[in-house]
Amino acid sequence: PSTAAALPRLERVSADTKANVSPAESLIRVRDLRVSFPGRGGLASFPHGGKRAKIDVLVDVNLDLRAGETLGLVGESGSGKSTLGRCILGLFPASSGSITFRGRELTKLSEREFRPLRENMAMMFQDPIGSLSPRQNVRSLILEPLDVHRPKGFDRDAAALRLANAVSLPREMLPRYPYQLSGGQARRVGVARAIALAPDLIIADEPTAGLDVSVQGDVLNLMRDLQMAQKLTYLIISHNLPVVRHISSRLAIMYLGRIVEQGDCEAIFRRPAHPYTEALVNGIPRPDPEHRRKLTSIEGEVPSVAFRPRGCEFHARCRYAKECCREEPPHETIVSDGRTVRCHFPLAD
Ligand SMILES: Nc1ncnc2c1ncn2[C@@H]1O[C@H](COP(=O)(O)OP(=O)(O)OP(=O)(O)O)[C@@H](O)[C@H]1O
Ligand code: SF4
Ligand SMILES: [Mg+2]
Secondary structure: OOHHHHOOOOOEOOOOOHHHOOHHHEEEEEEEEEEEEEOOOOHHHOOEOOEOOEEEEEEEEEEEEEOOOEEEEEOOOOOOHHHHHHHHOOOOOOOEEEEEEOOEEOOOOOHHHHHHHHHHEEEEOOOOOOOOOOOOOHHHHHHHHHHHHOOOOOOHHHHHHHHHHHOOOOHHHOOOOHHHOOHHHHHHHHHHHHHOOOOOEEEEEOOOOOOOHHHHHHHHHHHHHHHHHHOOEEEEEOOOHHHHHHHOOEEEEEEOOEEEEEEEHHHHHHOOOOHHHHHHHHOOOOOOHHHHHOOOOOOOOOOOOOOOOOOOOOHHHOOOOOHHHHOOOOOOEEOOOOOEEOOOOOOOO
């Protein structure tokens, strides 16, 4: 039988139904986003027609962020999560596709045009201490966004105390330098910097990585309180599925730079539709020893974005792979509860 005949009939996602979020609801809307880096060397960057080959890190990414929600972005290391966050904030250029903020196209803006918009969007970077300048003390670090965007002057002492208070950093911390901070304190400095300009959107890259469990809880509670007080929208990037489940209303799962599943967080955890999501969810360690024995971890090497497999890029690791999966790349489709899935044979339907 031909490959096409072997595929189940699924609704192909049209431009307006992607992710099932209406344009009016979206704060951020990403469509068909592609991001490429020049090859770094080795075979993947072997010159083609005199040009260095490009490596596609993000491919056909569609994502919707609704005002006031928390969207968890999950995927293995190297899948492109940080690149997507940086691209939304204009810190890395899109190769093609569209990113809109409240309906305004961002990908065509010059740095000068983007700058005022950046007051509405902030990033908490992946490495809380390393991302802070080692020569600035906490006071000057948390005032920096105001110094950049409100050069006409403001009450520096009042602003420093207000921000320190908002993130529960004792005022004695203000003269300290990053190397003198604990992981949790550095995170609070990162949160203070992120909220300094009262943004609408915060992209938090691994906000709990490297923290003790109790400190993780403190940081998440702080972020949740700020979200309610300041009507923030969060895009939370994390490896930690229990953390993501705890805080997210919706979820996007990334594999090799594509979103393979996106939808309501609890629904996805209860009944994953993509085999990759199922493997991730089943891989969460559980306290119950009966369950632990049944763990199905994801086997096989993570392929590199520099050498993308043919067909469905997950096929070599997928326990449900059929013949057609090796040849035919799956489109993004909508399953019955409105989530999008990139698989020929979604599990939850
Ligand atoms: N400046 C760059 N030049 C070339 N390749 C890059 C660059 N930055 C990232 N990459 C590649 O892009 C891919 C995605 O990287 P990214 O940092 O977005 O992944 P990630 O999902 O955030 O991973 P992690 O969970 O480890 O933080 C990786 O293969 C990485 O090697
Ligand atoms: S398309 Fe095939 S190989 Fe890919 S995830 Fe679905 S079942 Fe597995
Ligand atoms: Mg990252």
